[in-house]
Amino acid sequence: xxxxxxxxxxxxxxxxxxxxxxxxxxxxxxxxxxxxxxxxxxxxxxxxxxxxxxxxxxxxxxxxxxxxxxxxxxxxxxxxxxxxxxxxxxxxxxxxxxxxxxxxxxxxxxxxxx
Amino acid sequence: xxxxxxxxxxxxxxxxxxxxxxxxxxxxxxxxxxxxxxxxxxxxxxxxxxxxxxxxxxxxxxxxxxxxxxxxxxxxxxxxxxxxxxxxxxxxxxxxxxxxxxxxxxxxxxxxxxx
Numbered sequence: 396x397x398x399x400x401x402x403x404x405x406x407x408x409x410x411x412x413x414x415x416x417x418x419x420x421x422x423x424x425x426x427x428x429x430x431x432x433x434x435x436x437x438x439x440x441x442x443x444x445x446x447x448x449x450x451x452x453x454x455x456x457x458x459x460x461x462x463x464x465x466x467x468x469x470x471x472x473x474x475x476x477x478x479x480x481x482x483x484x485x486x487x488x489x490x491x492x493x494x495x496x497x498x499x500x501x502x503x504x505x506x507x508x509x
Numbered sequence: 510x511x512x513x514x515x516x517x518x519x520x521x522x523x524x525x526x527x528x529x530x531x532x533x534x535x536x537x538x539x540x541x542x543x544x545x546x547x548x549x550x551x552x553x554x555x556x557x558x559x560x561x562x563x564x565x566x567x568x569x570x571x572x573x574x575x576x577x578x579x580x581x582x583x584x585x586x587x588x589x590x591x592x593x594x595x596x597x598x599x600x601x602x603x604x605x606x607x608x609x610x611x612x613x614x615x616x617x618x619x620x621x622x623x624x
Contacts, residue, residue: 429613431615436518436600436618436620437617437618438513438515438602438615438616438617438618439553439602439604439615440615441612441613444612485552485553489613496543496555496558496604497543497553497555497604497613498555499552499553499554500552501551501552502551502552
């Protein structure tokens with residue numbers, strides 16, 4: 396069984412400030428972990444993924460995430476927020492080395508204030 | 510990169526009618542397709558998993574006779590919502606995967622409104 400918990404349904408930051416979106420996972424097997432972004436009425440765009448290689452994963456648009464097994468966490472960060480980063484962000488896990496469907500967290504809506 | 514085309518993007522139908530949603534993998538062979546449903550301001554919930562040429566595997570609580578999934582080719586999967594009712598109104602998203610260790614590519618979603 397696998398699950399994902401995203402702490403904070405809404406996060407608001409100022410433009411230029413650090414973005415930190417939290418994700419904790421539970422998985423009975425070594426997980427594959429993903430972060431996706433969703434803009435209104437659109438599908439999901441992959442930001443980055445962890446597949447048991449380097450624990451610090453760099454993604455698109457300046458985002459990165461660090462896999463911490465001891466904390467069962469995969470938090471998403473970006474040093475400086477941009478207005479265009481405002482969107483819904485989903486953390487997801489796939490067990491069995493990526494062979495199964497993704498299980499999504501509840502999502503975090505990021506607001507960026509000017 | 511891998512692209513999944515999903516159509517239609519929006520559809521409004523009358524209660525009792527059926528609606529078909531298509532997902533096509535444009536530049537790869539999708540051995541596995543996943544269908545998700547997303548209610549407003551909520552997360553994605555897996556409805557079913559389909560492998561090309563096989564019957565779909567539905568998640569618990571999903572009516573297989575209402576949500577018909579066909580994955581007859583390696584590039585096309587369809588979801589048909591039969592006898593749609595207002596409570597079926599939702600955002601439906603497909604996801605395709607080429608192989609066991611490749612990434613997941615998502616379609617752009619279909620907003621279904623049943624009136």
